[in-house]
Amino acid sequence: MKNKEDKKTLNAIHERDIEDFLEKLGIKEDFNNNKIKCKFCDAIVNKENIYSLFRESGAIKLVCDNPKCINKMMIYIEEKKKKNND
Amino acid sequence: MLNFLLGSGATALVILYLLLKYPDSVEKYVSNIAWFVSFICNRADYIAIKKEVQGKINSFVNNLHIETTATNFTKVKIEWANKNEKERVDFEDYETIIVMRDRKSRNKNFTHAAYFYTSEVLLSRSKKYLSPNQKKSLDLFTTKKILDTQNKASIEEFMNNYFIPSIENQGVKDYIIQYKNIEEVGLFFPVLIQELTYLGNKAILSNKNRKEEIIKEVKNLISFLKKFAEREVGDYNIQDTFSGTLTRCSIKIVASRQSREQNNIIPQKERICRAVNSGCENIYVIGSAQKENRKFVDSVVRRILEEKGNLKKEKELKFEGQVTIKGEKITTETYFIHLHNPENVKHLI
Numbered sequence: 185m186k187n188k189e190d191k192k193t194l195n196a197i198h199e200r201d202i203e204d205f206l207e208k209l210g211i212k213e214d215f216n217n218n219k220i221k222c223k224f225c226d227a228i229v230n231k232e233n234i235y236s237l238f239r240e241s242g243a244i245k246l247v248c249d250n251p252k253c254i255n256k257m258m259i260y261i262e263e264k265k266k267k268n269n270d
Numbered sequence: 271m272l273n274f275l276l277g278s279g280a281t282a283l284v285i286l287y288l289l290l291k292y293p294d295s296v297e298k299y300v301s302n303i304a305w306f307v308s309f310i311c312n313r314a315d316y317i318a319i320k321k322e323v324q325g326k327i328n329s330f331v332n333n334l335h336i337e338t339t340a341t342n343f344t345k346v347k348i349e350w351a352n353k354n355e356k357e358r359v360d361f362e363d364y365e366t367i368i369v370m371r372d373r374k375s376r377n378k379n380f381t382h383a384a385y386f387y388t389s390e391v392l393l394s395r396s397k398k399y400l401s402p403n404q405k406k407s408l409d410l411f412t413t414k415k416i417l418d419t420q421n422k423a424s425i426e427e428f429m430n431n432y433f434i435p436s437i438e439n440q441g442v443k444d445y446i447i448q449y450k451n452i453e454e455v456g457l458f459f460p461v462l463i464q465e466l467t468y469l470g471n472k473a474i475l476s477n478k479n480r481k482e483e484i485i486k487e488v489k490n491l492i493s494f495l496k497k498f499a500e501r502e503v504g505d506y507n508i509q510d511t512f513s514g515t516l517t518r519c520s521i522k523i524v525a526s527r528q529s530r531e532q533n534n535i536i537p538q539k540e541r542i543c544r545a546v547n548s549g550c551e552n553i554y555v556i557g558s559a560q561k562e563n564r565k566f567v568d569s570v571v572r573r574i575l576e577e578k579g580n581l582k583k584e585k586e587l588k589f590e591g592q593v594t595i596k597g598e599k600i601t602t603e604t605y606f607i608h609l610h611n612p613e614n615v616k617h618l619i
Contacts (some may be wrong), residue, residue: 191347192391194323194383195367198316201352202369235382236368239361251431257366258389259402264364266398
């Protein structure tokens with residue numbers, strides 16, 4: 185999404201706001217109980233290793249900070265966006 | 271009282287001037303102050319992170335605008351997803367939110383943001399047509415450049431976690447080696463990134479069959495630039511023109527010492543005009559940045575522009591690059607002029 189100054193907006197969340205944010209998204213309890221796995225590997229995502237989050241068909245997906253998963257996420261998101269644009 | 275008002279007015283004017291003239295540098299200074307304040311009030315790190323990422327990435331983008339033409343590279347703006355006034359939980363599918371951490375992870379924050387920026391934003395139009403290895407290698411090489419120039423402290427984190435694991439892929443590694451050679455002579459951003467930007471603007475509505483063709487063309491362009499970068503000074507047999515379906519460019523060296531001393535403008539001018547006549551869209555004129563040579567290059571270019579009214583002088587710059595003399599690499603200042611012929615632009619529709 186580009187804003188009016190023609191800048192790309194990079195959405196960010198501070199680690200100290202994660203719990204509040206996940207509560208609003210309805211997944212705080214699962215997150216705190218270590219029930220959410222990384223979208224791209226089987227690692228449990230917690231406050232220490234969370235890298236990013238995105239929606240997929242409405243559901244919230246979390247990604248851990250393993251560089252392999254970050255790379256996979258970049259490719260995955262790009263392909264999905266491309267498909268949606270097609 | 272009057273003195274005080276005049277003083278504060280002047281200060282305000284200076285601050286306003288700096289804000290308008292160098293907004294990205296000002297952001298970097300603000301981030302340093304905010305990081306310092308965050309020792310006392312940890313919530314200052316919201317400002318520190320935001321200003322640091324914006325200031326440094328956007329300074330890099332400003333440098334891209336100095337080194338290239340053709341396109342406005344998009345700048346970046348950080349938006350906190352959970353800040354009271356702009357709270358957003360309704361983000362769209364595949365709209366990504368990245369997690370930033372406190373000052374202990376300052377380098378990690380910047381690495382994540384820079385890599386995210388190059389992957390998502392830089393050359394986004396061109397990358398649609400590139401192979402995964404071409405994309406990946408460009409992202410890695412460009413992110414390294416951002417960190418090298420803006421945040422050296424992040425390099426180790428980036429190299430260990432992203433760069434080194436990624437070059438285990440031989441295809442990515444091969445491209446990176448070629449970029450390194452091209453960068454050493456100073457042509458990575460002014461020519462390669464420039465040409466890829468043009469290519470992204472030209473490859474409109476290309477179907478999948480054409481994608482393969484574009485991937486091959488980019489591979490050949492990179493190989494052409496790499497070979498050119500490795501040329502020995504005085505070797506005029508090396509290919510200096512690249513003719514693809516979408517990319518047609520030529521790099522012309524002006525001039526030999528003999529030509530310059532004899533003020534032999536005509537042969538140099540004709541050599542470049544032949545490249546224009548053969549359909550080249552971009553001509554990159556390069557030579558030594560020594561005063562005498564610069565004057566000579568300017569005279570040649572002036573004569574070309576007089577003769578070819580459709581040709582535009584897009585950019586003129588000086589940069590440090592390496593030249594090879596008898597196998598030895600020597601750092602020298604290069605003078606560079608980019609000439610563009612809009613009449614030779616072909617779109618792929």
